[in-house]
Amino acid sequence: MKIFISADMEGISGVATNQQLKTPSEYQRFRHLMTADVNAAIEGAYNGGATAVVVADGHGNMSNLLIEELDPRATLVSGNNRVMCQLEGLDESFDGIMFVGHHGREAGSERAVISHTLAGICVNEMKINGQVVGETEMNSLVAGSFGVPAIFISGDDAYVAEVQETLPSVKAAVTKRAVDRFAAELLHPEVARKEIREKAEEAVKEAKQAVPLQVEGPVTFELELKGSQQAMMTTTLPTVELTGPRSIRFNCDDMVTAYKHMWGCVIIAMSATNGVLGSVNA
Numbered sequence: 001m002k003i004f005i006s007a008d009m010e011g012i013s014g015v016a017t018n019q020q021l022k023t024p025s026e027y028q029r030f031r032h033l034m035t036a037d038v039n040a041a042i043e044g045a046y047n048g049g050a051t052a053v054v055v056a057d058g059h060g061n062m063s064n065l066l067i068e069e070l071d072p073r074a075t076l077v078s079g080n081n082r083v084m085c086q087l088e089g090l091d092e093s094f095d096g097i098m099f100v101g102h103h104g105r106e107a108g109s110e111r112a113v114i115s116h117t118l119a120g121i122c123v124n125e126m127k128i129n130g131q132v133v134g135e136t137e138m139n140s141l142v143a144g145s146f147g148v149p150a151i152f153i154s155g156d157d158a159y160v161a162e163v164q165e166t167l168p169s170v171k172a173a174v175t176k177r178a179v180d181r182f183a184a185e186l187l188h189p190e191v192a193r194k195e196i197r198e199k200a201e202e203a204v205k206e207a208k209q210a211v212p213l214q215v216e217g218p219v220t221f222e223l224e225l226k227g228s229q230q231a232m233m234t235t236t237l238p239t240v241e242l243t244g245p246r247s248i249r250f251n252c253d254d255m256v257t258a259y260k261h262m263w264g265c266v267i268i269a270m271s272a273t274n275g276v277l278g279s280v281n282a
Contacts, residue, residue, distance in 0.1 A: 009059035010114040011155025012101035013192035016184040040193035044200025058086035096151040096207040105134030109158040111178035122269040127222040145255040149210035152203035171203035219258040230269035
C-alpha cells in the first residue's frame with residue numbers, strides 16, 4: 001500500500017495570515033508546524049496499512065519541510081525545479097494521494113484562508129474542460145490519470161466544503177474554521193493532528209474502494225491571469241491562444257501533458273509579471 005502526500009502550508013494547523021508564512025521568524029516557526037501536520041498524516045497512513053509513503057513539499061519554493069523532523073519511514077521530494085510541480089514523483093504505483101495543509105481556490109469562498117490557485121501572483125481563475133478548479137481538484141485529476149484516487153484532505157472548513165463538491169467521499173480533517181481570507185478560528189495543533197491522524201488512517205483503510213477522479217479524452221485548460229503582460233507572454237508557446245486581454249486557452253490530448261503545459265504557462269506568467277528581462281543588466 002503506497003501513499004503519496006502533497007503538502008502545502010496555508011491549510012496547516014495554526015496558520016491564519018499570509019505574513020506568518022513570509023516574516024522570517026514566523027516562517028521558521030511554521031515550518032515546524034507544517035512538518036508536524038505531515039507527520040500526523042504519515043503516522044495515520046501507516047496505521048491504516050501503508051507500506052510506503054512519499055511526501056512532495058508543495059508550498060512556495062517547495063523546500064519547507066524539515067527533513068530532520070520528518071517521520072523516517074517516509075521519503076521527501078524537495079526543491080523547486082520540477083516538471084510535475086506539486087506532484088513530482090507520482091505515478092501509477094501509488095494506491096492513494098493525500099493533500100495535507102491545502103487551501104481554497106482564488107475567488108472561491110470569501111472565507112477560505114489565504115485562498116489562491118497555484119500562483120497567487122498571476123492566476124486569477126483556472127478551468128479544466130469548462131469547470132473552475134482549485135489546486136486539489138486539478139491535482140486529483142492528474143492523479144486520476146495514473147489511476148490514483150484522492151483519499152484525504154486537510155485544511156480549513158471552507159476549503160473542505162469546496163473540495164467535497166467535486167470529491168464528496170474524500171476523508172477530511174478540518175484544522176481551523178475560516179473567518180476571512182486572513183483570519184481563522186484555530187484548533188490547537190495537537191487537536192488538529194489527532195484529527196489528521198485518525199482521518200488519514202481511515203482513508204488508507206478504505207483506499208481500495210476509492211474511485212479516481214478522471215477526465216476522458218482531450219483536455220482544455222483556460223486561465224484568467226492577473227495582468228495582460230502575463231497572458232501575452234504565454235503565447236510564446238504556439239499552442240496557447242489569447243482569448244482576452246488577460247485570458248488564455250490551450251488543448252492537450254491527455255491530463256498529464258495538459259498539467260505540464262499549464263505549469264509551463266504559469267512559470268512564464270510569473271516571470272513576466274515585471275518583465276521577463278526586468279532584472280537582467282546587459
